[in-house]
Amino acid sequence: MQEQITSILAHMAKAQHELARTLEAKRVVVAHMAMLVEQIPDHNPSFGEIDALMEHSLEVTKGVASYLNSLADLEEALADNLAPILKLMKEQPGEE
Template sequence: MQDLIDEQLLAFAKSQEQLGRALDAESAVVRRMAALLRKVPVEDLKRVKGDPYTEAELSVAREIAGYVNALADLEEALADFVKHAIKELRVAEEE
């Protein structure tokens, strides 16, 4: 039983590591978009018809919201797994 729990923990750790890499990449994209947005001079934006600054801000906000949602999903997955692991450990202790 302990081997099964150890195997599950290793698989979970590997999947969380991969999810962490994806979140890190998404974070890099958000930081880069925000940095690019700050570099655009206001005078250049005034020459463009419409409201490109607002569109760029909305794009960055959407990316940030996606990143935060992914973090929330990660937290939920961690909580579910820890709850499952604790149940398995209690069952193993009772045996």
């Protein structure tokens, strides 16, 4: 039984690692977008139409929100996947 738990944990760890790599790539994009927004002057920006500026600002906000939601999903997936394993490990105190 311990070998099965170890195997399940190894597969879960690999899947979570891949998800973390995806989130890292997404983090880089969001950070880059935030740096671009930071470069916008506070006074009298000349971007042409306000509609384009609002659309781009909305896209940046969506990117940040999407990244944060992905982090929350990762945390939830980790908790959901580890809870049954921890329960099984508590039920078998003699095996190590």
